[in-house]
Amino acid sequence: MNLSGWGRYPRIDAKLSAPRDLATLRANVHKGNAIARGNGRAYGDSAVSTQNTIHMKHFNRMLGFDTQLGQLVAESGVLLADIIDAFLPRGWFPYVTPGTKFVTLGGLIAADVHGKNHHKDGSFAKCVDWIELLTCEGDFKRCSANENTELFEWTVGGMGLTGVIIRAAIRLRPVSSTWIEQRTMVAENISHAIEIFEKFQDTTYSVAWIDCLQHGNAMGRSLVMLGEHAKAENLPSEYHSELLKIRPKRKLRIPLQFPNWVLNNFSVRVFNALYYSVGKRQSAQKLIDWDSYFYPLDTILDWNKIYGRRGFAQYQCVIPIQMADEGLRALLSTISGAGIGSFLAVLKRFGTQESKFSFPMEGYTLALDLPVNTKTLALMEQLDTITLQYGGRFYLAKDSRMSRFTFQSSEPRATAYSQYRSEQGLNELYCSTQSERLGI
Amino acid sequence: MNKETVLLMGARSDIALALAHRFAKGGNDIQLAARNSNGLIEDKLDIELRYGVNVTLHEFDVLDTTVNELFINSLPMIPDVAVCVIGHMGEQKESERDVQIAALVMRSNYEGPAAILAALANRFEERGSGTLVGISSVAGERGRATNYVYGSAKAGLTAFLSGLRNRLSKKSVHVITVLPGFVYTKMTENMELPVKLTAQPSEVANSVFRAVQKKRNIVYVKPIWQLIMIIIRNIPETIFKRTNI
Numbered sequence: 001m002n003l004s005g006w007g008r009y010p011r012i013d014a015k016l017s018a019p020r021d022l023a024t025l026r027a028n029v030h031k032g033n034a035i036a037r038g039n040g041r042a043y044g045d046s047a048v049s050t051q052n053t054i055h056m057k058h059f060n061r062m063l064g065f066d067t068q069l070g071q072l073v074a075e076s077g078v079l080l081a082d083i084i085d086a087f088l089p090r091g092w093f094p095y096v097t098p099g100t101k102f103v104t105l106g107g108l109i110a111a112d113v114h115g116k117n118h119h120k121d122g123s124f125a126k127c128v129d130w131i132e133l134l135t136c137e138g139d140f141k142r143c144s145a146n147e148n149t150e151l152f153e154w155t156v157g158g159m160g161l162t163g164v165i166i167r168a169a170i171r172l173r174p175v176s177s178t179w180i181e182q183r184t185m186v187a188e189n190i191s192h193a194i195e196i197f198e199k200f201q202d203t204t205y206s207v208a209w210i211d212c213l214q215h216g217n218a219m220g221r222s223l224v225m226l227g228e229h230a231k232a233e234n235l236p237s238e239y240h241s242e243l244l245k246i247r248p249k250r251k252l253r254i255p256l257q258f259p260n261w262v263l264n265n266f267s268v269r270v271f272n273a274l275y276y277s278v279g280k281r282q283s284a285q286k287l288i289d290w291d292s293y294f295y296p297l298d299t300i301l302d303w304n305k306i307y308g309r310r311g312f313a314q315y316q317c318v319i320p321i322q323m324a325d326e327g328l329r330a331l332l333s334t335i336s337g338a339g340i341g342s343f344l345a346v347l348k349r350f351g352t353q354e355s356k357f358s359f360p361m362e363g364y365t366l367a368l369d370l371p372v373n374t375k376t377l378a379l380m381e382q383l384d385t386i387t388l389q390y391g392g393r394f395y396l397a398k399d400s401r402m403s404r405f406t407f408q409s410s411e412p413r414a415t416a417y418s419q420y421r422s423e424q425g426l427n428e429l430y431c432s433t434q435s436e437r438l439g440i
Numbered sequence: 441m442n443k444e445t446v447l448l449m450g451a452r453s454d455i456a457l458a459l460a461h462r463f464a465k466g467g468n469d470i471q472l473a474a475r476n477s478n479g480l481i482e483d484k485l486d487i488e489l490r491y492g493v494n495v496t497l498h499e500f501d502v503l504d505t506t507v508n509e510l511f512i513n514s515l516p517m518i519p520d521v522a523v524c525v526i527g528h529m530g531e532q533k534e535s536e537r538d539v540q541i542a543a544l545v546m547r548s549n550y551e552g553p554a555a556i557l558a559a560l561a562n563r564f565e566e567r568g569s570g571t572l573v574g575i576s577s578v579a580g581e582r583g584r585a586t587n588y589v590y591g592s593a594k595a596g597l598t599a600f601l602s603g604l605r606n607r608l609s610k611k612s613v614h615v616i617t618v619l620p621g622f623v624y625t626k627m628t629e630n631m632e633l634p635v636k637l638t639a640q641p642s643e644v645a646n647s648v649f650r651a652v653q654k655k656r657n658i659v660y661v662k663p664i665w666q667l668i669m670i671i672i673r674n675i676p677e678t679i680f681k682r683t684n685i
């Protein structure tokens with residue numbers, strides 16, 4: 001069967017099973033070369049193994065909720081969308097969320113995802129109380145900060161290569177409404193954007209959209225969006241009767257073969273319109289519902305198909321804080337000089353993070369979607385070189401094409417991970433096409 | 441719909457679990473009946489947590505018809521809606537070879553489901569309310585070489601449900617016959633199914649949920665199947681016997 005990640009590149013002929021019970025899951029893992037697959041939202045080949053990809057969709061049950069702690073115990077295949085559906089009406093929201101809600105608990109933990117609040121709240125690891133892992137011996141192992149600590153630390157952010165997560169306990173965040181107060185500011189160039197991020201470190205959520213076509217003084221021209229969960233008392237009275245109600249949204253399906261430049265042109269045009277209208281006032285404030293704020297693309301089902309049959313890649317790297325301004329300039333000028341048309345990129349400030357193998361480090365992370373072709377593949381290699389030069393690294397959940405050399409050069413932690421995997425015999429059971437490509 | 445209690449028999453099947461979620465989402469309490477019902481504990485917790493309803497587990501083997509009355513009496517309450525999802529396809533080739541294997545298919549799809557629905561029908565009739573739902577199959581609409589043992593048992597169930605509906609329509613008890621085409625479930629996991637003709641369990645659940653509310657009689661899930669079956673039923677036997685569909 002043909003498998004790929006969200007970017008539909010690369011496509012790999014792989015064996016896929018979807019066990020319904022632990023005994024079958026265990027037996028499948030023991031065939032070796034196994035990798036767990038959540039909802040396939042990683043862009044590349046993190047959740048693909050040619051011999052033995054194991055879909056976790058049948059392990060999708062929520063098992064308990066402690067209202068005192070805000071702690072949810074659930075199986076790893078549960079979708080974040082379902083968690084929100086069940087708990088937002090009761091006043092709870094994910095502590096950390098990626099830009100799509102169609103991801104599983106297992107995927108959130110294995111990629112140790114970050115949200116727009118990383119600078120303030122850290123990565124997903126921060127809300128994981130414990131996990132239960134299927135181990136080499138085929139039994140269950142509870143791992144946490146106090147129990148089987150090393151395994152816990154490698155697993156969170158370990159991209160599925162330490163075993164299959166069966167269950168986890170995570171903490172949710174109490175909220176008093178479904179609304180976000182959003183403030184949008186214009187930044188004339190990259191240094192200005194950084195200045196805004198640094199100034200608003202205390203704001204819970206922040207993210208910027210960058211217009212990648214600009215160069216010179218306007219390079220890094222962007223809209224910085226700040227957000228806070230709206231407190232009930234700050235909302236207009238007409239909101240008060242339904243503070244926590246989830247409004248059903250209509251979902252659109254993208255007609256096939258809808259070319260991606262249409263969307264790019266559209267998003268750039270929206271960006272420009274906003275840039276100028278907000279620009280006149282320096283900043284604009286509005287109330288926005290949780291779904292449009294956190295998951296703007298989720299209402300368009302299958303939007304990954306617009307990039308056509310060859311698929312697309314998301315390039316995401318992080319540049320350490322001391323080098324951020326310089327490094328981002330180098331990246332942006334290479335991007336705008338590449339002559340690949342107009343599109344937007346996303347910029348985010350990361351706070352400090354110490355972890356065994358997770359992506360975030362204190363600094364700035366840049367992400368952009370590119371259709372896959374010879375020109376963009378070459379561009380991404382140029383960007384790799386720049387990122388390495390500035391001491392940055394790459395997000396494996398987005399990677400589909402990096403070379404082993406690039407990865408190993410960016411990742412001093414890789415050797416320790418490989419060593420741990422072989423000491424524990426994990427490399428005999430688990431691998432993904434990505435781990436084989438990168439030599440993990 | 442007011443808060444009602446829904447009994448699902450054959451509760452481990454993907455279709456039954458999808459039904460459980462759909463009815464629970466509507467605020468209804470759920471009774472899950474299955475063989476090895478203890479294995480459904482995670483599903484019970486999950487449904488209770490998501491929708492804030494009560495879910496109970498009940499041991500039930502549809503072939504053990506002698507305990508049907510006991511089973512019904514053991515339920516915390518007589519349900520308002522009862523759905524029998526139980527079925528067993530077996531291997532047609534084996535059914536041709538071994539009469540015991542064929543009998544198991546026949547009993548699991550017809551005798552067993554008909555018996556428990558009949559017992560529930562009498563309780564509903566006495567009470568003067570309720571909805572009975574039988575999951576039959578388009579396979580019962582015309583016998584085909586590739587699965588006529590299963591098909592004939594489903595045909596029996598379809599006819600039984602039709603008669604039951606006729607009998608109970610004057611007694612405020614409603615009977616629904618569900619004729620799914622292909623559905624992506626454990627039963628069909630290893631088959632190549634045509635995407636356009638195959639429903640997800642959640643689609644079956646939505647159709648049945650609406651049918652219960654709207655008191656529909658016969659439900660095809662994907663409308664195209666109604667058309668397909670009109671055509672298949674109307675092919676003259678002299679031609680049909682030579683086809684292999």
Ligand SMILES: Cc1cc2nc3c(=O)[nH]c(=O)nc-3n(C[C@H](O)[C@H](O)[C@H](O)COP(=O)(O)OP(=O)(O)OC[C@H]3O[C@@H](n4cnc5c(N)ncnc54)[C@H](O)[C@@H]3O)c2cc1C
Nearest residue numbers: 038039040041042098099104106107110113114159160165
């Ligand atoms: C539109 C979009 C926006 C995104 N935005 C962000 C963002 O803002 N921040 C961010 O951090 N990420 C983001 N991502 C990436 C996404 O959050 C991660 O790739 C996430 O891991 C996907 O989860 P999944 O369930 O689909 O996992 P998959 O893609 O199926 O798997 C991802 C990894 O998790 C492992 N895994 C999955 N389940 C298990 C399990 N049960 N046990 C062990 N390992 C497992 C897999 O082996 C694989 O290595 C985004 C992705 C998309 C498509």
Ligand SMILES: NC(=O)c1ccc[n+]([C@@H]2O[C@H](COP(=O)([O-])OP(=O)(O)OC[C@H]3O[C@@H](n4cnc5c(N)ncnc54)[C@H](OP(=O)(O)O)[C@@H]3O)[C@@H](O)[C@H]2O)c1
Nearest residue numbers: 450452453454475501502525526527577622623625626627
């Ligand atoms: N999938 C399709 O394409 C399709 C198409 C048309 C109709 N249907 C019908 O839809 C229904 C559900 O099927 P499915 O596709 O979900 O397949 P399934 O998973 O095989 O479901 C059948 C269920 O029936 C239960 N069962 C079998 N014999 C039983 C017995 N003696 N006592 C109690 N329970 C028994 C099984 O229980 P255990 O879990 O204990 O084995 C199983 O849960 C069936 O009636 C089937 O005929 C399916």
